[in-house]
Amino acid sequence: MGVKRRIPSGFTLIELLVVITVMSILAGTMVPLATATQKAEKLSRAQRELDAIGEAMEAYYYDNASFPASLNDPSFFGIYILPGVGDEKLEDEWGGNGFYKLSQTTNPDVLIVYSVGTDGVDNGANSESLKITIPGSIPGLTKTRERLRVIAAALAEYLSGGGTLTGNWTTDLAAMGLGTAYQKDGFGTDFTLNASSRILTSAGPDRTFGTSDDVVF
C-alpha cells in the first residue's frame, strides 16, 4: 500500500504571499498617482468652465445691465453659454449634479461663480478658492461710454440746429431724435442732462448720482 504523499504547499503559499504583498505595494502607489492625475484634470476643467461662464456673464451684463438670477435662467442658459460646446459645462465638478454656485452683491454689481471644491462642501463664495469674480462695472461702463458718445453727438447736432433743452430727460432725448434705447446707462439707470450746463451724467456702477463713480460727459 503506497502512502500518498502530500505535496508540500508551504513554499507555494509563501510565493503567493510575496506576490500579494508586491501587488498591494504597487497598487498602493499607483492608485494615489491616478487619483492625483484625475484631480488635476478636474481642477483644470473646472477652471476652464468657470472662465467660460465668466465671459458669458460679461456679455450678458453688457446686454442686460444685470446678471442672471441663476445659471439655468432661460435668458442666459443656451443663449450666452452653450453647454457641451468646447467641453463647457454648468455642473460643478464636485457638486453632484448641481450647478456651479452664484453669489452676487449689488450697487455695484459683482458676481462670483464658484465651485464647492474638492471637499464637495459649499463653504460660501468668500471661503472657496475655485471661483471667478465678475465685476459688472466693466461691461456696464463700456456700454455707458458707448451710449454717452452717441448722445453727445446727437446733442451737439441738436443744439447747433437751434434746439433747446427742457431739463426733462425723456423729452430732451426724444427731441434729439434718439429712441428710448439711449435713455439708460449700462447699469439700467436713466442718464441726466443738465439743461443749462449741458452736462450728461451717468450714476455709474453704484446707480447713485453724486458719488465718485459717476460718469460725466
Ligand SMILES: [Ca+2]
Ligand atoms: Ca454713482
